[in-house]
Amino acid sequence: MDKPLLQIDNLTIEATAYPPGEAPRRITIVDGVSLTLEKGKVLGLIGESGAGKSTIGLSAMAYGRGGIELSGGKIHLNNREIRKARGRVLRSLRGAEVTYVAQSAAAAFNPAKRLMEQVTEAAVTHGRATKAEAEKRAVDLFRKLGLPEPENFGNRYPHQVSGGQLQRAMTAMALCPQPDLVIFDEPTTALDVTTQLGVLAAIKAAIRDQGVAALYITHDLAVVAQIADNIMVLRHGKTVEYGTAEQIITAPKEEYTQALVSVVAKDHEEKNTDLPPILEVKGLRANYRGMTRDVLSNINVAIQPGTTLAVVGESGSGKSTLARVITGLLPLSAGQMVFDGRQLTPDQKSRSRDDLRELQMIYQMADVAMNPRQTVGTIIGRPLQFYFGMKGKELRNRVVELLGEIELGEKFIDRYPAELSGGQKQRVCIARALAAKPKLIICDEVTSALDPLVAEGILKLLADLQEREQVSYMFITHDIATVRAIADTIAVMHLGKLVRYGKKSEVLAPPFDDYTDMLLKSVPELRMGWMEEVMGTAAE
Amino acid sequence: MNALVLKLLVQRISLGLVLIFFVSIMIFLGTQILPGDVAQAILGQSATPESLANLREELGLNIPAYQRYMSWLGGVLQGDLGTSLTNGRDIGQSIADRMGNTLFLAAWAAIISVPLAITLGLISVLYRGRWPDKLISAVTLSAISVPEFMMSYILMYYVAVQLGWAPSVAMLNDRMSMLDKLHAISLPIAVLVMVVLAHMMRMTRAALLNVMQSAYIETAELKGIRRSSVIWRHAFPNSIAPIVNVVMLNMAYLVVGVVVVEVVFVYPGMGQYLVDHVAKRDVPVVQACGLIFAAVYIFLNMFADIVSILANPRLRHPK
Numbered sequence: 001m002d003k004p005l006l007q008i009d010n011l012t013i014e015a016t017a018y019p020p021g022e023a024p025r026r027i028t029i030v031d032g033v034s035l036t037l038e039k040g041k042v043l044g045l046i047g048e049s050g051a052g053k054s055t056i057g058l059s060a061m062a063y064g065r066g067g068i069e070l071s072g073g074k075i076h077l078n079n080r081e082i083r084k085a086r087g088r089v090l091r092s093l094r095g096a097e098v099t100y101v102a103q104s105a106a107a108a109f110n111p112a113k114r115l116m117e118q119v120t121e122a123a124v125t126h127g128r129a130t131k132a133e134a135e136k137r138a139v140d141l142f143r144k145l146g147l148p149e150p151e152n153f154g155n156r157y158p159h160q161v162s163g164g165q166l167q168r169a170m171t172a173m174a175l176c177p178q179p180d181l182v183i184f185d186e187p188t189t190a191l192d193v194t195t196q197l198g199v200l201a202a203i204k205a206a207i208r209d210q211g212v213a214a215l216y217i218t219h220d221l222a223v224v225a226q227i228a229d230n231i232m233v234l235r236h237g238k239t240v241e242y243g244t245a246e247q248i249i250t251a252p253k254e255e256y257t258q259a260l261v262s263v264v265a266k267d268h269e270e271k272n273t274d275l276p277p278i279l280e281v282k283g284l285r286a287n288y289r290g291m292t293r294d295v296l297s298n299i300n301v302a303i304q305p306g307t308t309l310a311v312v313g314e315s316g317s318g319k320s321t322l323a324r325v326i327t328g329l330l331p332l333s334a335g336q337m338v339f340d341g342r343q344l345t346p347d348q349k350s351r352s353r354d355d356l357r358e359l360q361m362i363y364q365m366a367d368v369a370m371n372p373r374q375t376v377g378t379i380i381g382r383p384l385q386f387y388f389g390m391k392g393k394e395l396r397n398r399v400v401e402l403l404g405e406i407e408l409g410e411k412f413i414d415r416y417p418a419e420l421s422g423g424q425k426q427r428v429c430i431a432r433a434l435a436a437k438p439k440l441i442i443c444d445e446v447t448s449a450l451d452p453l454v455a456e457g458i459l460k461l462l463a464d465l466q467e468r469e470q471v472s473y474m475f476i477t478h479d480i481a482t483v484r485a486i487a488d489t490i491a492v493m494h495l496g497k498l499v500r501y502g503k504k505s506e507v508l509a510p511p512f513d514d515y516t517d518m519l520l521k522s523v524p525e526l527r528m529g530w531m532e533e534v535m536g537t538a539a540e
Numbered sequence: 541m542n543a544l545v546l547k548l549l550v551q552r553i554s555l556g557l558v559l560i561f562f563v564s565i566m567i568f569l570g571t572q573i574l575p576g577d578v579a580q581a582i583l584g585q586s587a588t589p590e591s592l593a594n595l596r597e598e599l600g601l602n603i604p605a606y607q608r609y610m611s612w613l614g615g616v617l618q619g620d621l622g623t624s625l626t627n628g629r630d631i632g633q634s635i636a637d638r639m640g641n642t643l644f645l646a647a648w649a650a651i652i653s654v655p656l657a658i659t660l661g662l663i664s665v666l667y668r669g670r671w672p673d674k675l676i677s678a679v680t681l682s683a684i685s686v687p688e689f690m691m692s693y694i695l696m697y698y699v700a701v702q703l704g705w706a707p708s709v710a711m712l713n714d715r716m717s718m719l720d721k722l723h724a725i726s727l728p729i730a731v732l733v734m735v736v737l738a739h740m741m742r743m744t745r746a747a748l749l750n751v752m753q754s755a756y757i758e759t760a761e762l763k764g765i766r767r768s769s770v771i772w773r774h775a776f777p778n779s780i781a782p783i784v785n786v787v788m789l790n791m792a793y794l795v796v797g798v799v800v801v802e803v804v805f806v807y808p809g810m811g812q813y814l815v816d817h818v819a820k821r822d823v824p825v826v827q828a829c830g831l832i833f834a835a836v837y838i839f840l841n842m843f844a845d846i847v848s849i850l851a852n853p854r855l856r857h858p859k
Binding site for chain 2 (some may be wrong): 062063064065090091092093094095096099100104107108109110111112113118121122125156157159160173
């Protein structure tokens with residue numbers, strides 16, 4: 001009897017961990033997962049980081065990253081058991097029957113080779129096309145995927161094209177050998193939201209045209225809703241729920257899936273105060289040394305005490321530069337900043353200790369913002385020593401108090417950052433900022449690297465702290481859902497300019513300017529057929 | 541060739557020239573602060589205050605140092621390295637022969653060792669952690685751990701004395717054919733290859749393994765390409781810069797640092813020439829040799845940097 005294109009039965013994937021000073025131990029990464037995929041269908045694998053979704057995706061190519069072992073179960077591809085395949089059999093399968101699209105196309109292309117050579121390499125190596133045929137196919141694919149100058153596109157090197165274009169080129173690379181199955185591993189996660197929409201639509205059209213099947217891996221339910229026929233929800237390496245896309249999105253059965261679906265719909269009630277602003281930025285300009293063009297031009301924003309200003313924009317919009325200017329890391333070239341009634345000096349080095357203390361910052365990458373060789377207690381205690389001269393018992397008591405405020409508790413005081421989860425690390429960073437008793441905290445994409453449910457917890461913590469301590473936030477993000485969940489006022493930035501600024505209720509209400517309109521429309525909504533609607537209106 | 545690359549190359553080459561100029565000052569100053577002078581060295585035990593003064597006058601040692609430096613530099617720029625104090629011969633002439641011999645030895649050592657080191661590095665990566673990798677590392681590291689003179693005498697004893705396959709003294713003359721010459725210097729070549737092999741091999745291995753961590757190597761593996769092709773076609777082009785740097789350092793060593801091997805095999809190269817004249821306090825010869833060695837070093841490193849610049853696709857093909 002003919003099996004479906006891909007059939008995975010009871011797959012178990014394990015790795016061996018070597019914790020320092022302890023005996024090696026086996027870790028189960030994927031535990032008894034089964035799935036089937038018919039020709040020409042798309043299966044979405046969804047879950048948080050560590051759910052094992054990429055590992056399952058790569059198992060369809062009989063590939064395990066690092067020391068990962070496909071230790072049990074069956075993987076049938078085109079009626080062939082491939083879990084134990086080795087050497088030539090394995091090579092004949094990879095890049096021919098199954099191909100792979102990685103999350104970061106920028107890293108997945110060889111910087112020393114032209115795109116055309118890389119796009120056609122698999123097809124030519126496996127004898128699925130001559131060099132000339134493969135190149136013709138590649139040009140066709142470039143055209144279908146909406147790449148500029150499809151005839152000449154392949155002559156470029158990876159660094160000569162944009163991130164969105166590289167992601168399309170990677171899709172072309174995967175489709176060029178005309179495989180039966182393509183694994184898409186978070187192909188749009190690293191892209192800006194307006195770019196994501198185009199790439200997603202291009203991928204969907206290409207899959208449909210070529211009639212290939214796809215495993216589409218993502219953590220974003222709204223994205224997978226646009227492209228998948230079936231969805232599997234994974235958690236801790238186990239299947240939580242597996243069904244049609246329609247059923248998972250409209251009628252999820254499991255509690256975890258329901259939480260994933262509902263995480264999108266939070267909205268924060270706008271606070272209004274008439275108090276004088278804690279920070280006012282007037283006519284601010286900034287540029288980097290050696291560049292004549294302004295990175296920021298004529299920025300005017302203000303933040304009221306106890307409220308949150310969300311700064312929204314895509315990469316290159318200047319939103320992080322704004323944070324660098326306010327903190328004095330990048331001195332402004334014109335304009336002024338008034339903080340709590342005082343003028344802030346442009347350069348951080350000439351600021352008073354109180355200015356430094358009352359203006360704190362939290363970063364996107366919590367793990368690189370902490371010294372890996374210091375304990376949590378030392379990390380949180382440092383600002384207490386530095387600004388308040390605390391030591392001994394007093395210091396410890398305050399650290400424990402702060403750990404309580406971030407809902408971690410005293411037992412974390414002697415742990416090292418490596419022993420914490422991503423969400424816990426970010427909490428420690430929040431406690432460190434809080435320790436200085438700041439009036440304003442600048443949060444730079446603090447939830448972007450976190451899974452949705454964890455991010456939700458962090459946002460809730462920040463809101464609670466704001467209520468208790470009356471601290472203000474400048475919240476930098478590219479994610480509109482986060483903005484809705486936390487902002488009182490919003491500043492939309494594009495190419496170094498402020499395109500829209502005001503209270504949340506005003507900024508997010510029509511009539512919109514063109515850019516804000518596009519930005520809002522590009523945010524995937526958690527319903528099927530959303531993409532077709534947006535692309536349909538865009539075409540008109 | 542675009543403007544950016546051209547600018548970088550011009551910068552790098554000018555830097556090299558400035559560097560040689562500074563080195564020339566250092567060499568001159570260095571030889572000045574040595575205790576004693578040539579006059580003392582030449583006269584030795586028989587020195588009287590009068591004869592010393594006369595000889596110093598004759599050799600121009602009474603002129604202020606900066607004037608002597610200027611006239612020396614002027615001469616060097618015109619190709620005149622001066623005359624030897626001890627035997628009165630033209631230094632340029634003497635060095636030309638010696639330099640030819642040194643380069644001949646270094647070139648053949650490089651021709652054998654560089655491709656060998658890179659091939660062994662590629663093989664190590666291909667069989668990483670398995671016996672070929674371990675064997676290559678063990679053999680090359682043992683070879684570098686044995687002092688050069690020791691290795692030279694061991695080879696001399698077994699290959700030249702016991703087996704009689706190669707001469708123990710590497711004498712060259714003009715009547716020899718190329719094959720005869722190679723036969724004459726086969727033992728010094730063997731020693732030099734063993735000395736430089738490990739460093740270059742290990743660096744090739746390390747540079748490749750570093751690149752093998754990249755995401756684009758995974759991409760290549762997932763295309764079903766053979767591991768050997770992945771290493772050669774995808775990893776190697778991206779590790780050229782560090783490899784070339786180490787190769788050039790070793791080439792420089794082959795020219796500059798082979799004194800021991802030349803002395804052991806009585807090979808008439810630059811190293812021996814320098815050592816002889818250091819012993820005789822023949823300052824102009826020491827200065828000339830120092831300058832030439834420095835120039836070789838600077839030139840080879842400059843060459844490595846130029847290759848690194850040209851190997852970088854971001855510089856070759858700007859946006």
